[in-house]
Amino acid sequence: MPKKETDFFERVYQVAELIPRGRVTSYGAIANYLGSYRGARMVGWAMNKCSSWHRFVPAHRVVNSKGVLTGKHHFPGGETMSELLRNEGVKLMDNQIINFQEVFWDPSKELL
DNA sequence: CCGATGACTTGAA
DNA sequence: CTTCAAGCCATCG
Numbered sequence: 001m002p003k004k005e006t007d008f009f010e011r012v013y014q015v016a017e018l019i020p021r022g023r024v025t026s027y028g029a030i031a032n033y034l035g036s037y038r039g040a041r042m043v044g045w046a047m048n049k050c051s052s053w054h055r056f057v058p059a060h061r062v063v064n065s066k067g068v069l070t071g072k073h074h075f076p077g078g079e080t081m082s083e084l085l086r087n088e089g090v091k092l093m094d095n096q097i098i099n100f101q102e103v104f105w106d107p108s109k110e111l112l
Numbered sequence: 113c114c115g116a117t118g119a120c121t122t123g124a125a
Numbered sequence: 126c127t128t129c130a131a132g133c134c135a136t137c138g
Contacts, residue, residue, distance in 0.1 A: 008135065027120050031134095038133040040120035045135070047119055064120060071119035117137085125129080 008034075012046040013053060015107050019061045022089040023105035024097060026065050033107040047071060060084040067100030 015030050031039035043062070050057040060081040064070045072081040072095060082092055091098040 031120080036133075037121070039135080041118055041133070042120090042135050044119035045117085049136090059119075062119080065122090069119090074119055115138095118135100121132090123130090125127105 008042060009046045009049060009053070012043050013050065013055070013057045015111075016047075016050075016057050016059065016062060018107065018111065019058055019105055023103050024061045024063055024067070024085070024090060024100070025105045025107065026063060026067075028065055029104075029106050029108065030062065033111070044071065048074065058084075061088075061105075063097060063100075067097035067104075069095045069097075 011034055012030060015025075015033060019025055027040040027043040028037040030043045031037050034043075047057065047059040047062060050059050059071060060069075060075065062071065069081050069085075069092070072078070075081045082095065085092055085097070090103055097103065
Protein backbone atom coordinates (compact mmCIF):
# COMPACT_ATOMS: atom_id res chain seq x y z
CA MET A 1 0.00 0.00 0.00
CA PRO A 2 1.77 3.13 -1.18
CA LYS A 3 0.96 5.96 1.13
CA LYS A 4 -0.34 9.21 -0.24
CA GLU A 5 0.10 12.74 0.95
CA THR A 6 -3.60 12.76 1.64
CA ASP A 7 -3.42 9.60 3.73
CA PHE A 8 -3.54 11.62 6.93
CA PHE A 9 -6.57 13.53 5.75
CA GLU A 10 -8.19 10.35 4.54
CA ARG A 11 -8.01 8.89 8.04
CA VAL A 12 -9.43 12.06 9.52
CA TYR A 13 -12.26 12.19 7.01
CA GLN A 14 -12.92 8.50 7.42
CA VAL A 15 -13.33 8.88 11.17
CA ALA A 16 -15.40 12.02 10.67
CA GLU A 17 -17.80 10.19 8.38
CA LEU A 18 -18.08 7.43 10.95
CA ILE A 19 -19.50 9.85 13.49
CA PRO A 20 -23.11 8.81 14.13
CA ARG A 21 -25.86 11.35 13.53
CA GLY A 22 -26.54 13.44 16.60
CA ARG A 23 -23.08 12.76 17.97
CA VAL A 24 -19.95 14.84 18.05
CA THR A 25 -16.28 14.38 18.78
CA SER A 26 -13.22 16.48 19.44
CA TYR A 27 -10.14 17.15 17.36
CA GLY A 28 -8.04 15.62 20.11
CA ALA A 29 -10.17 12.46 20.15
CA ILE A 30 -9.67 11.95 16.44
CA ALA A 31 -6.00 12.76 16.71
CA ASN A 32 -5.72 10.36 19.61
CA TYR A 33 -7.37 7.68 17.50
CA LEU A 34 -4.85 8.37 14.77
CA GLY A 35 -2.02 7.98 17.23
CA SER A 36 -1.41 11.16 19.18
CA TYR A 37 -3.71 13.80 20.61
CA ARG A 38 -1.02 16.28 19.66
CA GLY A 39 -2.09 15.92 16.08
CA ALA A 40 -5.31 17.74 16.91
CA ARG A 41 -4.07 20.74 14.95
CA MET A 42 -3.62 18.58 11.89
CA VAL A 43 -7.17 17.33 12.29
CA GLY A 44 -8.48 20.87 12.31
CA TRP A 45 -6.25 21.70 9.42
CA ALA A 46 -7.56 18.68 7.55
CA MET A 47 -11.05 20.00 8.15
CA ASN A 48 -9.98 23.26 6.56
CA LYS A 49 -9.00 21.30 3.48
CA CYS A 50 -12.27 19.40 3.56
CA SER A 51 -13.73 22.21 1.48
CA SER A 52 -11.35 21.16 -1.25
CA TRP A 53 -11.91 17.49 -0.62
CA HIS A 54 -13.68 15.31 -3.15
CA ARG A 55 -16.41 14.24 -0.72
CA PHE A 56 -18.58 15.59 2.05
CA VAL A 57 -17.11 15.67 5.53
CA PRO A 58 -19.32 16.26 8.60
CA ALA A 59 -16.91 18.77 10.02
CA HIS A 60 -19.82 20.26 11.94
CA ARG A 61 -19.70 17.19 14.19
CA VAL A 62 -16.16 17.98 15.21
CA VAL A 63 -15.56 20.44 18.02
CA ASN A 64 -12.81 21.22 20.48
CA SER A 65 -12.34 19.64 23.91
CA LYS A 66 -14.73 22.15 25.47
CA GLY A 67 -17.54 21.19 23.14
CA VAL A 68 -17.36 24.64 21.58
CA LEU A 69 -17.95 25.11 17.87
CA THR A 70 -14.57 26.63 17.24
CA GLY A 71 -14.83 25.90 13.56
CA LYS A 72 -18.15 27.58 12.94
CA HIS A 73 -16.33 30.68 11.80
CA HIS A 74 -15.05 28.66 8.87
CA PHE A 75 -18.48 27.55 7.73
CA PRO A 76 -20.43 29.57 5.18
CA GLY A 77 -23.08 31.91 6.48
CA GLY A 78 -22.46 31.93 10.19
CA GLU A 79 -25.01 29.57 11.72
CA THR A 80 -24.54 26.69 9.30
CA MET A 81 -22.68 24.54 11.79
CA SER A 82 -25.09 25.34 14.60
CA GLU A 83 -28.14 24.61 12.47
CA LEU A 84 -26.69 21.33 11.26
CA LEU A 85 -26.05 20.15 14.81
CA ARG A 86 -29.42 21.36 16.06
CA ASN A 87 -31.01 19.55 13.16
CA GLU A 88 -29.38 16.37 14.44
CA GLY A 89 -30.72 16.85 17.93
CA VAL A 90 -27.60 18.36 19.45
CA LYS A 91 -28.41 21.04 21.99
CA LEU A 92 -26.34 24.15 21.63
CA MET A 93 -25.95 27.30 23.63
CA ASP A 94 -23.73 30.16 22.61
CA ASN A 95 -21.77 27.99 20.16
CA GLN A 96 -21.27 25.43 22.91
CA ILE A 97 -22.74 21.95 23.20
CA ILE A 98 -24.84 21.65 26.33
CA ASN A 99 -25.00 17.87 26.57
CA PHE A 100 -21.49 17.48 25.29
CA GLN A 101 -20.80 14.41 27.42
CA GLU A 102 -24.01 12.78 26.20
CA VAL A 103 -23.35 13.27 22.51
CA PHE A 104 -19.60 12.87 22.71
CA TRP A 105 -18.34 10.12 20.42
CA ASP A 106 -14.87 8.76 21.00
CA PRO A 107 -13.56 6.75 18.01
CA SER A 108 -10.86 5.14 20.11
CA LYS A 109 -13.62 3.69 22.32
CA GLU A 110 -16.65 3.35 20.06
CA LEU A 111 -14.62 1.80 17.26
CA LEU A 112 -12.55 -0.24 19.67
C1' DC B 113 15.98 23.00 4.40
C1' DC B 114 13.76 26.84 6.83
C1' DG B 115 10.05 29.65 8.50
C1' DA B 116 5.27 30.48 8.99
C1' DT B 117 0.56 28.84 9.61
C1' DG B 118 -3.30 26.29 11.82
C1' DA B 119 -10.99 24.65 12.89
C1' DC B 120 -5.97 22.01 19.18
C1' DT B 121 -4.76 20.97 24.14
C1' DT B 122 -3.01 21.58 28.62
C1' DG B 123 -1.41 24.08 32.26
C1' DA B 124 -0.11 28.17 34.75
C1' DA B 125 -0.59 33.13 36.18
C1' DC C 126 -13.26 34.70 34.32
C1' DT C 127 -9.24 35.94 30.74
C1' DT C 128 -4.61 35.74 28.77
C1' DC C 129 -0.10 33.78 27.74
C1' DA C 130 3.09 30.18 26.76
C1' DA C 131 4.77 25.80 25.11
C1' DG C 132 4.20 21.40 22.74
C1' DC C 133 3.31 18.84 18.39
C1' DC C 134 2.82 17.61 13.58
C1' DA C 135 1.65 18.16 8.58
C1' DT C 136 1.50 21.34 4.63
C1' DC C 137 2.95 25.39 1.91
C1' DG C 138 6.03 29.16 -0.18
